[in-house]
Amino acid sequence: MSLSKQHELHTRRYSRNVGVGLVLVGVIAIVFGLTVVKVTRGDYEPASTQTVTQ
Structure with missing residues (x-):
């Protein structure tokens, strides 16, 4: 009785897991x-909440 022989079920399961x-x-x-592109384009910056008074 060999302990190193794998059942074909284990081989199929391994292929599915891969x-x-x-x-x-x-x-x-x-x-x-997508995250890197969005951050580098500047789309991630929140809108400015500062109000300009004159």
């Missing part, structure tokens, strides 16, 4: 990229 992990990393990269 796929889900890659999708998760892709979504995180997209959100991070």
Whole structure:
């Protein structure tokens, strides 16, 4: 009886986990990229609340 042999279920589960992990990393990269672009363009700055009096 060998302890190192994996059942085919474990192989399929590992492949599925790798796929889900890659999708998760892709979504995180997209959100991070959008955040960086939004901050560097200056869209993140709140509106000025100062009133100019003359």
